[in-house]
Amino acid sequence: MxxxxxxxxxxxxxxxxxxxxxxxxRNIPYEFIPVDLQKGDHKQPAYLEHHPFGQVPYITVRHLSxxxxxHRCSALCADSYxxxxxxxxxxxLFESRAICRYLAxxxxxxxxxxxxxxxxxxxxxxxxMEYAQFDPIGFALFWERxxxxxxxxxxxxxxxxxxxAQFETKLDGYETIxxxxxxxxxxxxxxxxxxxxxxxxGLMNYLCRRSRSQIxxxxxxxxxxxSSSN
Amino acid sequence: MxxxxxxxxxxxxxxxxxxxxxxxxRNIPYEFIPVDLQKGDHKQPAYLEHHPFGQVPYITVRHLSxxxxxHRCSALCADSYxxxxxxxxxxxLFESRAICRYLAxxxxxxxxxxxxxxxxxxxxxxxxMEYAQFDPIGFALFWERxxxxxxxxxxxxxxxxxxxAQFETKLDGYETIxxxxxxxxxxxxxxxxxxxxxxxxGLMNYLCRRSRSQIxxxxxxxxxxxSSSN
Numbered sequence: 001m002x003x004x005x006x007x008x009x010x011x012x013x014x015x016x017x018x019x020x021x022x023x024x025x026r027n028i029p030y031e032f033i034p035v036d037l038q039k040g041d042h043k044q045p046a047y048l049e050h051h052p053f054g055q056v057p058y059i060t061v062r063h064l065s066x067x068x069x070x071h072r073c074s075a076l077c078a079d080s081y082x083x084x085x086x087x088x089x090x091x092x093l094f095e096s097r098a099i100c101r102y103l104a105x106x107x108x109x110x111x112x113x114x115x116x117x118x119x120x121x122x123x124x125x126x127x128x129m130e131y132a133q134f135d136p137i138g139f140a141l142f143w144e145r146x147x148x149x150x151x152x153x154x155x156x157x158x159x160x161x162x163x164x165a166q167f168e169t170k171l172d173g174y175e176t177i178x179x180x181x182x183x184x185x186x187x188x189x190x191x192x193x194x195x196x197x198x199x200x201x202g203l204m205n206y207l208c209r210r211s212r213s214q215i216x217x218x219x220x221x222x223x224x225x226x227s228s229s230n
Numbered sequence: 231m232x233x234x235x236x237x238x239x240x241x242x243x244x245x246x247x248x249x250x251x252x253x254x255x256r257n258i259p260y261e262f263i264p265v266d267l268q269k270g271d272h273k274q275p276a277y278l279e280h281h282p283f284g285q286v287p288y289i290t291v292r293h294l295s296x297x298x299x300x301h302r303c304s305a306l307c308a309d310s311y312x313x314x315x316x317x318x319x320x321x322x323l324f325e326s327r328a329i330c331r332y333l334a335x336x337x338x339x340x341x342x343x344x345x346x347x348x349x350x351x352x353x354x355x356x357x358x359m360e361y362a363q364f365d366p367i368g369f370a371l372f373w374e375r376x377x378x379x380x381x382x383x384x385x386x387x388x389x390x391x392x393x394x395a396q397f398e399t400k401l402d403g404y405e406t407i408x409x410x411x412x413x414x415x416x417x418x419x420x421x422x423x424x425x426x427x428x429x430x431x432g433l434m435n436y437l438c439r440r441s442r443s444q445i446x447x448x449x450x451x452x453x454x455x456x457s458s459s460n
Contacts, residue, residue, distance in 0.1 A: 048406060049406070052402075052403035052404075052406035052407050053359075053363055053399070053400065053403040054399075054403075091348055091351075093351055093352075093355055094355060095354070095355045095358035095359060095362065096358075097354070097358045097361075097362075098351060098354035098355040098357070098358045099351075101351070101354045102347070102350075102351040102354065105347060106347075117332070117335060117336075118321055120332075121321075121323055121328060121331070121332040122323075124325070124327070124328035124331045124332065125323055125324060125325045125328040127328070128325035128326075128327045128328045129283075129325060131327075131361045131362070132325065132327075132361070132365075133283055135362075136366045169283070169284075170283065172282075173282035173283040173284075174282075176278060176279070176282035177282050
């Protein structure tokens with residue numbers, strides 16, 4: 001299996017990078033097709049047929065099929081991808097977390113989603129926390145502080161204050177969880193490679209180093225293990 | 231398997247009702263333990279040990295074990311639950327969607343989450359849409375229009391206007407999807423019983439009957455099929 005990844009080249013497109021990261025974790029080859037958000041490519045009718053909410057990323061799945069006659073040179077070619085061609089499969093997917101869950105079941109590499117029912121349930125609890133507790137507030141803050149300034153709009157400081165107060169209660173919740181277990185999804189680390197964006201680690205260090213020892217020590221140990229695996 | 235459901239008795243606690251609904255779909259017995267949100271039970275330290283974000287619902291899982299000697303009367307007892315006692319399992323879970331995903335794999339009844347990888351991916355796409363496209367805006371509107379008024383606070387009409395404009399683009403996306411397939415998760419209905427709250431159907435009818443024929447017709451047919459199964 002391979003796929004085409006339609007996404008943004010901007011480093012701030014965390015959703016595109018999330019999909020690329022899981023593809024690398026699972027050793028799945030993909031071709032990157034840049035979508036120009038500045039030009040508004042993602043709001044054009046042709047694009048909306050693939051992603052009805054006009055966002056990035058989405059993927060189209062491709063088969064890897066042997067070239068006709070490729071078996072004749074198989075002993076000579078070191079890279080097996082030289083022996084295959086890609087064909088469209090007709091299967092498309094949007095919503096970055098859904099794409100990641102799909103890719104996590106394909107390719108090869110360490111297990112990313114547990115199969116044991118109770119470990120799976122704890123993974124789902126952590127995944128839901130990311131969606132319900134962290135992302136709406138994190139993204140709203142990013143919108144007020146970064147996107148609005150980038151677009152020449154004025155940050156609503158009252159809203160930022162309200163969001164920061166909400167965010168503090170969420171970080172308190174993470175502290176409680178990490179007092180009882182090593183990672184947010186349990187005691188087994190669900191993520192293995194060095195593809196975590198360094199900004200994520202930096203942000204968590206910044207937010208948590210003073211007052212939240214559990215979160216800080218988890219991210220600190222992850223940073224060290226990531227840099228030692230480079 | 232059985233469980234204790236710690237949740238709100240308020241009809242507006244959709245998350246508690248969601249868990250109860252899936253338990254009924256999968257024929258899993260549970261005991262309801264009311265949490266008094268008015269009194270702030272969910273913000274007490276003892277509660278936060280079970281749900282670190284101070285929300286409802288959460289569950290504690292219980293085993294169904296035969297009573298000692300129950301085999302002696304098994305031929306006489308019509309209801310098999312008379313033959314068992316419940317014992318704590320020590321396993322707890324919060325985040326309503328994570329609880330629902332866990333319950334969906336247990337009990338008995340129609341399959342709620344597809345197992346075929348591509349059907350599963352489309353289910354995940356729809357589940358992610360609910361989380362990323364629908365819920366943050368829907369909940370923010372509910373907060374401004376219902377909760378704030380209930381708490382004696384003033385609705386921010388500017389914010390409501392902004393949210394409604396965002397919500398319209400999401401409903402447009404749903405229309406595009408439902409032009410291509412019967413349900414949001416594909417052509418197979420993922421939900422089977424009559425436990426869908428009637429307010430949900432009513433709200434979607436209200437929002438969509440004039441301008442969004444695909445959403446309206448799906449909800450209309452669901453309403454009819456639900457009332458005919460009563």
